[in-house]
Amino acid sequence: MMEMLLHPMILPITLPVVAGVVCLLLPRQLHKVRDIIAVGASAVTLLLALRLLVALRGGGLYTFAACPLVNLRLDALSGFVMVAIALFGVLSALYSLGYMAGRERLNEYYAYLLWTVGISCGAVLANHFLLLLIFWGMLGVTLYLMIGMGGSKASAAAKKTFIVIGGSDCLLMLGIAIAWHVTGRMLMDEVTLTMTRKLNVLAFLCFTVAALAKAGAMPFHSWVPDCGEKAPLSVSAFLPASLDKLLGIYLLARTMHGLFVASYALRVLLMLVGAATVMCAVMMALVQHDLRRLLAYHAVSQVGYMVLGIASGTAIGMAGGLFHMLNHAMYKSSLFMCAGSVERQAGTCDLDRLGGLGRAMPITFVSCLVAAMAISGVPPLNGFASKWMVYQGIIEAGNQSGPWVIWIVAAMFGSALTLASFVKILHAVFLRKPPAEAERRNVSEVGFSMWFPTAFLGLMCLVFGVFWKRLPYTFLVEPAVVGEVTIPGLWWGAPAALVLLAGIAAGLVIYALTTARKPRVCATYIGGELMEAADIPGEARSDSRDVEVSGVDFYRTIETMAPFRGFYAAARQKAFDIYDVGTKILFYFVDILRAAHTGLLPTYLTWLVAGMLFVVWWLVRAGGG
Amino acid sequence: MNPAVIILKALIFPGLLFTAVLGLVTSWVDRFVTARVQMRVGPPFLQPFYDVAKLMIKETCVPAGGSTWLFLGAPLVGLSGVTLGALVVWSALLFGGRGFSGDVIVALYVLTLPAVGVILGSFASRNPLASLGGSREMKLLLSYELPLALAVLVPVMQSYAAVQSIRLADMATQLPVASVSGVLALVVAILCMQAKLTLVPFDAPEAETELTGGAYMEYSGPPLGLFKLTRAMMLVTMPLFLVTVFCGGLDVADGVLPALLGLLKVLGLVVVIVLIRNTAPRVRTDQAVRFFWGPVTLVALVAVGLGMMGL
Numbered sequence: 037m038m039e040m041l042l043h044p045m046i047l048p049i050t051l052p053v054v055a056g057v058v059c060l061l062l063p064r065q066l067h068k069v070r071d072i073i074a075v076g077a078s079a080v081t082l083l084l085a086l087r088l089l090v091a092l093r094g095g096g097l098y099t100f101a102a103c104p105l106v107n108l109r110l111d112a113l114s115g116f117v118m119v120a121i122a123l124f125g126v127l128s129a130l131y132s133l134g135y136m137a138g139r140e141r142l143n144e145y146y147a148y149l150l151w152t153v154g155i156s157c158g159a160v161l162a163n164h165f166l167l168l169l170i171f172w173g174m175l176g177v178t179l180y181l182m183i184g185m186g187g188s189k190a191s192a193a194a195k196k197t198f199i200v201i202g203g204s205d206c207l208l209m210l211g212i213a214i215a216w217h218v219t220g221r222m223l224m225d226e227v228t229l230t231m232t233r234k235l236n237v238l239a240f241l242c243f244t245v246a247a248l249a250k251a252g253a254m255p256f257h258s259w260v261p262d263c264g265e266k267a268p269l270s271v272s273a274f275l276p277a278s279l280d281k282l283l284g285i286y287l288l289a290r291t292m293h294g295l296f297v298a299s300y301a302l303r304v305l306l307m308l309v310g311a312a313t314v315m316c317a318v319m320m321a322l323v324q325h326d327l328r329r330l331l332a333y334h335a336v337s338q339v340g341y342m343v344l345g346i347a348s349g350t351a352i353g354m355a356g357g358l359f360h361m362l363n364h365a366m367y368k369s370s371l372f373m374c375a376g377s378v379e380r381q382a383g384t385c386d387l388d389r390l391g392g393l394g395r396a397m398p399i400t401f402v403s404c405l406v407a408a409m410a411i412s413g414v415p416p417l418n419g420f421a422s423k424w425m426v427y428q429g430i431i432e433a434g435n436q437s438g439p440w441v442i443w444i445v446a447a448m449f450g451s452a453l454t455l456a457s458f459v460k461i462l463h464a465v466f467l468r469k470p471p472a473e474a475e476r477r478n479v480s481e482v483g484f485s486m487w488f489p490t491a492f493l494g495l496m497c498l499v500f501g502v503f504w505k506r507l508p509y510t511f512l513v514e515p516a517v518v519g520e521v522t523i524p525g526l527w528w529g530a531p532a533a534l535v536l537l538a539g540i541a542a543g544l545v546i547y548a549l550t551t552a553r554k555p556r557v558c559a560t561y562i563g564g565e566l567m568e569a570a571d572i573p574g575e576a577r578s579d580s581r582d583v584e585v586s587g588v589d590f591y592r593t594i595e596t597m598a599p600f601r602g603f604y605a606a607a608r609q610k611a612f613d614i615y616d617v618g619t620k621i622l623f624y625f626v627d628i629l630r631a632a633h634t635g636l637l638p639t640y641l642t643w644l645v646a647g648m649l650f651v652v653w654w655l656v657r658a659g660g661g
Numbered sequence: 662m663n664p665a666v667i668i669l670k671a672l673i674f675p676g677l678l679f680t681a682v683l684g685l686v687t688s689w690v691d692r693f694v695t696a697r698v699q700m701r702v703g704p705p706f707l708q709p710f711y712d713v714a715k716l717m718i719k720e721t722c723v724p725a726g727g728s729t730w731l732f733l734g735a736p737l738v739g740l741s742g743v744t745l746g747a748l749v750v751w752s753a754l755l756f757g758g759r760g761f762s763g764d765v766i767v768a769l770y771v772l773t774l775p776a777v778g779v780i781l782g783s784f785a786s787r788n789p790l791a792s793l794g795g796s797r798e799m800k801l802l803l804s805y806e807l808p809l810a811l812a813v814l815v816p817v818m819q820s821y822a823a824v825q826s827i828r829l830a831d832m833a834t835q836l837p838v839a840s841v842s843g844v845l846a847l848v849v850a851i852l853c854m855q856a857k858l859t860l861v862p863f864d865a866p867e868a869e870t871e872l873t874g875g876a877y878m879e880y881s882g883p884p885l886g887l888f889k890l891t892r893a894m895m896l897v898t899m900p901l902f903l904v905t906v907f908c909g910g911l912d913v914a915d916g917v918l919p920a921l922l923g924l925l926k927v928l929g930l931v932v933v934i935v936l937i938r939n940t941a942p943r944v945r946t947d948q949a950v951r952f953f954w955g956p957v958t959l960v961a962l963v964a965v966g967l968g969m970m971g972l
Contacts (some may be wrong), residue, residue, distance in 0.1 A: 539741025
């Protein structure tokens with residue numbers, strides 16, 4: 037038994053779970069020990085996952101079967117996702133040390149975090165459908181619990197998440213049941229369904245909905261913005277931003293390439309979902325006033341790219357989708373962590389009330405800048421490398437993926453809209469003149485445990501963008517792709533970065549040779565108006581605050597424009613929120629039933645008698661027959 | 662590829678230095694044609710060079726309270742971006758066979774970097790008017806990027822159908838402008854280029870008369886000089902990109918005369934945008950957004966539709 041528990045494939049599951057139990061049981065006085073266990077256990081899990089991946093590359097062990105149910109299988113895809121899960125586990129634990137410090141119920145928090153890491157590893161290793169389902173369901177529970185750490189204001193968001201995710205879990209169960217019914221097999225590597233029967237199509241849709249709900253694609257996205265707004269930001273950085281994407285896209289990749297052979301129509305449907313997700317979510321992000329909600333909408337929008345890549349059906353598209361999944365986890369985690377640092381230091385995430393933090397929090401600012409450029413797909417950062425592969429995949433698929441021009445334009449235009457909303461963040465949070473109340477706050481940079489994971493991920497965005505071929509692609513992405521990846525052409529990441537560097541160096545030389553070496557600091561000029569109280573000899577002191585530009589309303593022009601006005605009005609009515617729409621439909625029927633419950637005894641008696649008469653009539657009729 | 666060769670190409674030929682000289686010459690063309698439209702004599706040939714050189718010896722001022730490193734770094738983003746963009750386009754034209762599949766997408770993405778530089782620089786100025794200018798630049802980018810992507814897809818489709826390649830070098834061997842869809846797409850692309858270069862009527866980000874320079878408001882001396890240089894380089898790189906994608910490239914391999922003829926195509930596009938900028942009044946940002954997302958996108962969609970039918 038002990039030997040079984042220490043098996044290299046079991047250990048990444050059991051170790052974090054056991055460590056989580058220890059965290060839960062430790063007395064509160066030993067919080068230092070608990071912190072060490074949380075970071076240490078997740079770090080060891082990362083090492084274990086890396087060791088498994090290395091062993092797999094060396095052609096080592098990759099299956100484990102203790103009993104029919106406990107059947108694990110490691111392939112390049114699950115190894116890749118598992119390493120990513122463990123990596124984000126470590127960074128989130130480290131970040132939480134600073135971000136969550138001083139909060140209540142921290143033992144529970146770290147226990148949930150470690151359990152999530154362990155269970156996620158189990159979910160990607162599981163080869164038995166039921167085992168997958170068990171782990172998948174448990175992840176829904178830990179997600180619910182972790183969002184609930186946000187206190188009473190988060191409970192509605194946690195409930196909503198639980199219902200959306202739980203509902204999709206039920207569909208996954210149905211899909212599994214159909215797959216079992218059709219094939220009679222429960223092991224994932226033994227099942228391949230073609231779209232020849234209606235039942236198979238239903239199973240495919242069930243699996244896809246489960247994957248999309250987990251990843252947060254439209255129309256199952258509505259839990260992500262609520263969760264991003266209400267849950268602690270370390271949870272947002274850990275779950276909706278990274279882990280749920282990894283898991284959801286993992287399941288989608290398994291579904292599309294392995295469990296099912298998707299037909300043309302279904303792939304076009306998925307591409308449509310992807311393109312709509314990119315566009316609609318980013319349009320929503322554009323007009324948000326809350327940093328948390330804005331970032332969460334981007335966590336939805338970016339899923340679209342992954343779906344587009346994987347649904348294109350080409351090997352390079354799938355590689356792009358998987359690579360984008362990893363890249364997204366990196367920059368979005370970093371961005372959520374930046375938001376967390378800002379919130380902790382400045383006390384708010386409201387874009388209207390922030391400003392000027394670029395000087396006070398330089399590391400956070402630079403990390404946010406790099407991550408923002410990466411998510412907008414600015415070359416040579418990682419977001420561009422993976423988006424570019426997705427484009428290649430769509431073009432290569434050509435007419436095989438339906439109206440491909442639409443997918444490409446949606447993806448490219450989505451990039452521009454993404455840039456627009458991050459430009460707004462950079463302006464409102466870091467660069468603009470802070471409002472009067474914000475100026476009074478004495479904001480400083482966050483501590484090491486908070487800035488290190490943020491900056492590390494920002495740096496990785498750069499490294500993975502420039503050396504995408506040499507590092508992540510060759511080691512992680514390419515082996516995980518089903519089929520031979522023929523890249524029609526390579527985005528020359530490193531040479532392009534060299535050219536950019538040369539251009540920057542040339543500019544720096546010009547600066548060094550000219551007056552830019554010693555610039556003079558001057559007051560800003562705004563057409564003779566004074567922006568802030570300044571003592572200028574011969575002039576009266578003035579405090580003209582009205583010339584402030586917050587940046588929150590940059591895109592008011594678009595918000596009030598004809599077709600979009602209707603879109604935003606409908607979104608405010610929650611017309612695109614499947615949870616809200618579902619609730620409304622449910623309560624419509626509940627209200628009809630409720631009408632019968634008047635509380636009047638005679639009415640109830642009438643029903644009773646009528647029912648009894650019906651039963652008698654039916655029995656008589658049946659007996660007569 | 663040898664890193665030293667890459668750096669040489671980037672800095673001297675056909676990258677930074679070459680494109681900068683060509684760009685400044687183009688900006689002389691711009692000023693000369695403008696002068697003739699307004700019945701003036703126009704500046705001497707070297708005037709754009711004098712202007713940039715003079716900015717280099719002027720004092721550098723940075724706004725108080727702003728992010729100094731980003732303020733000074735933003736022009737470098739634009740400069741390096743246009744260098745890379747120019748290098749990608751020139752490589753396809755001059756060194757046939759160079760380039761990689763999909764470099765046209767790279768060129769499209771990289772050529773947005775100058776706008777990103779302007780936006781970051783304006784925000785780092787910590788000046789409300791500059792912020793407004795930056796936000797207008799962003800909205801302008803949003804508005805033209807949609808029809809531009811659609812327009813460029815027309816030659817991409819045609820090239821993929823004809824030679825199964827979406828390399829710029831192979832696209833330059835095609836002549837999309839000989840088809841109806843190509844002509845429509847080129848018209849759309851020229852309008853988008855006008856906005857990308859923030860030339861009148863799409864100069865709302867600077868808008869001297871209302872924002873007193875807007876995005877560039879706080880800039881002076883060498884950083885402003887670098888911005889001007891970037892603009893000049895864009896002034897030649899964008900027409901060059903359109904000529905490559907729509908009008909059959911420069912035909913450098915065929916000898917000197919066809920290559921000069923190719924340069925005339927670039928010059929022709931430059932004269933077109935100069936004439937537009939001299940005969941149209943500035944539009945508001947919301948008008949520009951409506952214009953690009955409305956009729957221009959519609960025309961681009963028609964072009965894509967026709968292109969799909971092989972017309």
